[in-house]
Amino acid sequence: MKTFKCVCGQIIYFDNTHCLNCGERVGFDPASMDMVNTDLSGHQVCHNSLKYNVCNWVIEKNESGPLCKSCRITHITPNLSTIENIKRWRILESAKRRLLYSLLKLNLPIAADPVNKHPALGFEFLEDQSTNPLVAEEYVRTGHTMGVITINTSEADDVQREITRSLMKEAYRTPLGHCRHESGHYFYDRLIKNSEYQSSFVELFGDAGLDYEAALADYYSNPPRHQPEAGYISLYAHSHPLEDWAECWAHYLHIIDTLETARNANIIDSQEDDWIHDWLRLSVILNELNSSMGQSFAYPFVLTQRVIIKLRFIHQVAGQLPPS
Ligand SMILES: [Zn+2]
């Protein structure tokens, strides 16, 4: 993510709603991919910003309100009668906007394509009984079906998420990670399935048609030991070729967004074609910086040659470049 500038010259950040220097209201305009001063530019602020303070995007000039491009694709929000749920929703929308920024920047398609029968990308943020006893659904599974990404709102609760992360023996679990991972399933359907990338996919990740429910049941009843030399980015990537793909897709988005942040801050100065090399260098620095602050590693993963080959393939797919 890059930084932006207010008309007064102050640096403003992607999540800001106001300039800290001049106090003007600012918001992100997905049409120009820039932060704008809303009064000066004549943009309408998203209704979810004014009413719930969960959004800081503006409505594009060619769209009529009340919601911005990001909020329009949230189909279900948690029950908003409690402050806790609004807080959780705010965290999830913020992660979703960061995902959308990357997807828009990569020019990836998220609108429906009726000709090829691809649904639009959408989101549902659902709670279950563990966070709200009044909700009928016992357990909401975070996942992706037919273009809709469902995220259990308990993922926005630090305590709940840390308990799950620890139980699942995961190195990393965040709302942004969920958004990025689940978008991988959407783009598998949209960009890989029945496409010219299909044979490379099978070569690198395996057969996507492998019985999904059986593979996941086997993974949970008999979790493997994570050994980086096996060529998987994470433990969960072992579970099924589609999960391996989605994990690598999420990492690709982590990497390109973090590299943009670092380039913008002049921490690295090379060009984009060196992205893997830059990432290997930057991720070590990130981890060392975190260690200096007594925090755990920011990027607790090992990129083996096999994983790097998978990431390079994703770079081709995300850039919609011909397969090599
Ligand atoms: Zn300002």
Ligand SMILES: [Zn+2]
């Ligand atoms: Zn909005």
Ligand SMILES: [Zn+2]
């Ligand atoms: Zn998945």
